[in-house]
Amino acid sequence: MIKPELKQGVMAVSATEKPKKLNLKTVASYLGVSVATVSNAYNRPDQLSPELRQRILQQCAELGYDGPNAAARSLRTGRSGIVAILLSDTLEYSVSDPVANQFIKGVAEVLQEQGMDMLLLSGRHDTSSSSAEAVPDAFILYGAPSNPEQLNRIIKSGKPLITVDCNLDTVMSVNVDNYAAAHRIAEHALKKMSGKVAVLGLRLIESDRVCRIQPHELYSTEQAISRRRLDGYLAAAQEQGRDLPADSVWHIPVNTHHFALIAAREALTQYPRPQVLLCMSDRIALAAMAVARELEIKIPDDLVVVGFDGIEEAERFYPSLTTIAQHSDEKGRTAARILLSGELGADLVMPSELIIRQSC
Structure with a gap:
């Protein structure tokens, strides 16, 4: 077998001498490098200089070799x-x-x-x-x-x-901390506007339709995110002496614009109409503000609206939405880093942020 020669810093490979069977071992032997070097070029590039890795990848491409077989590697390494x-x-x-x-x-x-x-x-x-x-x-x-x-x-x-x-x-x-975040934003909204309070909730009960919840469903021992947020709203209302009965709380089965529009129209066509609208997601809040615009309800003069999540559209909408930013991208980065580090310990509660904008 003729080994590749180094000419002007680039390995030269004779097309007539290609290995008949292309695998990690035969390719490494043909290039005159170790099996680990070829493997590192594909799987651990930080182990090689950029120049060496580029030369190896270039020659492998000319040979028609696409790299170590992923399935075989998985079986070998587990x-x-x-x-x-x-x-x-x-x-x-x-x-x-x-x-x-x-x-x-x-x-x-x-x-x-x-x-x-x-x-x-x-x-x-x-x-x-x-x-x-x-x-x-x-x-x-x-x-x-x-x-x-x-x-x-x-x-x-x-x-x-x-x-x-x-x-x-x-x-x-x-x-x-969904309870604390919901309590904080409800407290802010309730101080800004007197009058009737309504909640556009998300997945509060087991139902696939938009509906108001029943009095016996208002309080629950469930630890679901939606229940924690509702408990935060209820606590803030109670502390300020504001009434928040079950028939002022809507259940929305899925966090979509379609279902949110249905709930918002029901809430905003009531008599007396709510002056404070606590929404369990930014999507729901944006739908509610769209309905308010159709009904010629002025925000924030006649109605204050708050959301929860901190999505980008909440800032671009007019009026811009007051919300709780829970920084979901950072939650993803944090969870992934902890998982890969193997340091799985006590539960982690990340900070959230009250962002005050035009809607309240």
Whole structure:
């Protein structure tokens, strides 16, 4: 076999002497370097000088070699280099929802820095088993689990797991203090405007339609995010001597513009009409402000509106939306870094921020 020669800083490979079988070992032998060097060129570029890595990749491309086989590497090392995000909602919803999108983006930034890949899994699939669950090295559970069987399989796998925006016994979580944040923004809104108060809530009860909740459903021991936010609103109202009965609280089943419009029209066509609207998401709040505009209700003169999340559209809308920014992208980065570090310890509560704008 004729070894490649170094000419003017570039390896020259004779096309007539290509290995018949292209694999990591034969390519390394042909290039006159170690197997580890070729492997590092693809998988650990920081281990080589940029010039050497570029020469190796160039020669491999000329040979028609695309790099070490990922499946074989996974079998050999027991690792795939993939982290999965187990979503509580459908894939379609999660990639279109601005809050979930921010979170996924934050995770992706960290994985890209570490040369790893991401797998999105929907918790809405009604399957008894999934081959996709065997692929990732670790999991991030985003939102309350919607498929307990799927979650149990992941827990039993023994692979690293961290939760975000939900809590599980014995599993580290990354959250914001939803009760404190909701209390803070409700307190701000209630001080700005007297009159009737209404809440456009999200996933407060088990129902797939927009409706007002019943008196016995107003208080709950559930620890879901929506219930914590409602408890924060109720506490702020009580402290200021403001009435917030069950028939002033709407349940919205999915955080979409369509369902939010329905709830907002019902709330804003009541008599007497609310003067304070506490919304459990920015999407809901923006829909409510659109309805207010149609009804010629002036914001913030006749109605104050507040949201929750801190999506980019809340700042661009007119009037701009007062909201709680929970910095979902930073939550994603933080969860990914902790997961990859292996330092899974006590639950982490991240800071949120009251952003005061024109709507209140």
